[in-house]
Amino acid sequence: MATEQPRAFQSVWTRPRAGREQPALSREQIVAEALRLLDEEGIDALSMRKLGGRLGAGATSLYRHVANKDELIELAVDEIYGEIEVSASPDPANWRTDMTRCAHSLRATILRHPWLASVLGELGMSYLGTNWMRVSEAMLNLLTTARFPAAEADRALSTLVAYVTGMATSEAAWLNVLARSGQDEQTAVERLWPAAEEAAQDHPLLRESYSDQRGTDPRAAREEGFQYGLDRVLDGLETRLK
Amino acid sequence: MATEQPRAFQSVWTRPRAGREQPALSREQIVAEALRLLDEEGIDALSMRKLGGRLGAGATSLYRHVANKDELIELAVDEIYGEIEVSASPDPANWRTDMTRCAHSLRATILRHPWLASVLGELGMSYLGTNWMRVSEAMLNLLTTARFPAAEADRALSTLVAYVTGMATSEAAWLNVLARSGQDEQTAVERLWPAAEEAAQDHPLLRESYSDQRGTDPRAAREEGFQYGLDRVLDGLETRLK
DNA sequence: GCCAGCTGCGCACACCGTACGCTGGGCGCT
DNA sequence: AGCGCCCAGCGTACGGTGTGCGCAGCTGGC
Numbered sequence: 001m002a003t004e005q006p007r008a009f010q011s012v013w014t015r016p017r018a019g020r021e022q023p024a025l026s027r028e029q030i031v032a033e034a035l036r037l038l039d040e041e042g043i044d045a046l047s048m049r050k051l052g053g054r055l056g057a058g059a060t061s062l063y064r065h066v067a068n069k070d071e072l073i074e075l076a077v078d079e080i081y082g083e084i085e086v087s088a089s090p091d092p093a094n095w096r097t098d099m100t101r102c103a104h105s106l107r108a109t110i111l112r113h114p115w116l117a118s119v120l121g122e123l124g125m126s127y128l129g130t131n132w133m134r135v136s137e138a139m140l141n142l143l144t145t146a147r148f149p150a151a152e153a154d155r156a157l158s159t160l161v162a163y164v165t166g167m168a169t170s171e172a173a174w175l176n177v178l179a180r181s182g183q184d185e186q187t188a189v190e191r192l193w194p195a196a197e198e199a200a201q202d203h204p205l206l207r208e209s210y211s212d213q214r215g216t217d218p219r220a221a222r223e224e225g226f227q228y229g230l231d232r233v234l235d236g237l238e239t240r241l242k
Numbered sequence: 243m244a245t246e247q248p249r250a251f252q253s254v255w256t257r258p259r260a261g262r263e264q265p266a267l268s269r270e271q272i273v274a275e276a277l278r279l280l281d282e283e284g285i286d287a288l289s290m291r292k293l294g295g296r297l298g299a300g301a302t303s304l305y306r307h308v309a310n311k312d313e314l315i316e317l318a319v320d321e322i323y324g325e326i327e328v329s330a331s332p333d334p335a336n337w338r339t340d341m342t343r344c345a346h347s348l349r350a351t352i353l354r355h356p357w358l359a360s361v362l363g364e365l366g367m368s369y370l371g372t373n374w375m376r377v378s379e380a381m382l383n384l385l386t387t388a389r390f391p392a393a394e395a396d397r398a399l400s401t402l403v404a405y406v407t408g409m410a411t412s413e414a415a416w417l418n419v420l421a422r423s424g425q426d427e428q429t430a431v432e433r434l435w436p437a438a439e440e441a442a443q444d445h446p447l448l449r450e451s452y453s454d455q456r457g458t459d460p461r462a463a464r465e466e467g468f469q470y471g472l473d474r475v476l477d478g479l480e481t482r483l484k
Numbered sequence: 485g486c487c488a489g490c491t492g493c494g495c496a497c498a499c500c501g502t503a504c505g506c507t508g509g510g511c512g513c514t
Numbered sequence: 515a516g517c518g519c520c521c522a523g524c525g526t527a528c529g530g531t532g533t534g535c536g537c538a539g540c541t542g543g544c
Binding site for chain 1: 358359360361362363364365369370372375376378379382383386393394395396397398400401403404405406407408409411412414415418437438441442445446447448451454467470471473474475476477478479481482
């Protein structure tokens with residue numbers, strides 16, 4: 001801090017305090033603040049400078065704790081995976097409801113942090129993150145105790161995960177669009193309507209499907225659509241049981 | 243090309259030719275070149291300057307034909323969707339094989355252009371692109387002629403699409419990692435092995451699943467895994483038929 | 485022959501990720 | 515007690531990025 005600006009009246013009050021006034025700067029702190037920034041303003045707003053600023057630090061200070069921006073994001077993502085709940089009920093016969101709850105938890109987590117959608121495709125799944133491994137192991141356990149053929153449990157798992165992430169990703173992308181436009185979901189749908197109708201002009205089935213959904217609560221429709229697909233996937237998996 | 247340096251000796255030979263020597267610059271041309279660049283070097287390599295350079299034009303010239311980079315990407319994505327084949331066999335009873343072929347075509351398209359994965363999450367699905375609409379309509383047609391309950395066909399469609407994109411996205415992300423590291427898939431897996439094994443130390447089921455896959459051809463395993471999940475999803479959908 | 489309109493371009497701005505080398509405080513050793 | 519090392523944090527700088535703006539020159543219509 002010894003560098004001198006043309007600052008006029010340097011005094012005890014303007015001069016930075018000696019010593020580390022904050023508990024310094026830690027990887028956990030950085031990731032936590034990054035998450036706050038991401039949740040508030042989305043993926044585009046995350047820059048090393050802004051993040052450093054929020055922590056009362058310079059941009060390049062962060063590099064002492066994190067190799068680069070990509071690694072920071074990887075850490076943030078796995079931190080989020082920590083929010084996913086996988087609870088196994090005592091009776092393995094309840095595997096369907098367990099899996100259902102788990103799938104909803106995964107979806108809800110993604111929708112709570114829609115910026116995830118933008119990075120999942122560049123990251124795969126950061127398969128080796130500790131929190132994700134915890135989730136996979138728990139779900140794998142759920143499936144095997146439900147007497148899923150041992151060699152199949154992992155494939156069943158990735159089937160379900162693919163469905164949930166695929167669905168939630170496209171929902172999250174839509175939420176991102178909403179957030180950027182600042183509109184309410186209901187009114188955004190209404191505004192998109194004419195464009196959609198025109199685009200679907202030569203496609204009778206699509207047009208009918210659209211007009212059937214007109215007026216329904218879009219959020220509820222998303223939820224119901226998710227549940228429908230989830231039920232189908234679980235139906236499909238169930239055929240392999242026993 | 244016609245671009246001018248700080249020229250010393252202006253002459254007929256250095257002076258830009260009169261008239262448009264190229265068919266100028268069109269949106270189609272721009273999108274086509276963008277696709278070439280994306281396929282060759284991935285999403286990070288796509289910059290307006292580089293793209294302009296490849297077309298013998300300045301970066302900002304592109305903005306005459308495209309509103310901004312995001313719109314350009316949207317166009318590129320829908321262009322890619324044009325590669326998806328949806329063929330309906332004459333007999334509606336074959337809906338499963340039709341859907342299977344279609345799902346494989348979608349997956350193959352994504353894997354042929356792995357940069358798609360990075361972008362799908364920010365785009366949703368660019369639902370209104372003409373090519374995507376063509377694909378949806380065709381698949382919807384396939385499902386309804388297979389006697390799917392009319393109100394359900396669209397939900398069935400999005401279930402299947404969610405599964406396929408979810409699966410293919412995570413595969414594509416892996417392919418992106420591979421491409422960046424320049425390694426062969428087989429050797430990359432082998433190199434990742436120790437890290438994976440250590441990360442899975444406290445997770446017996448994961449560890450077993452890993453070691454079961456050791457030595458198998460990873461590419462074939464991906465294909466088989468995809469087919470497995472696809473069969474399950476179709477099983478699940480089939481329960482709703484009739 | 486002239487004029488309008490449009491295309492492409494150069495420049496500029498604000499911002500990005502991050503390599504590098506300095507500084508100054510805290511800690512452990514002598 | 516004194517010294518020296520280590521290392522967190524910072525300032526600066528470099529080579530990029532997307533894109534707004536206003537100019538120049540060609541082209542087609544009169």
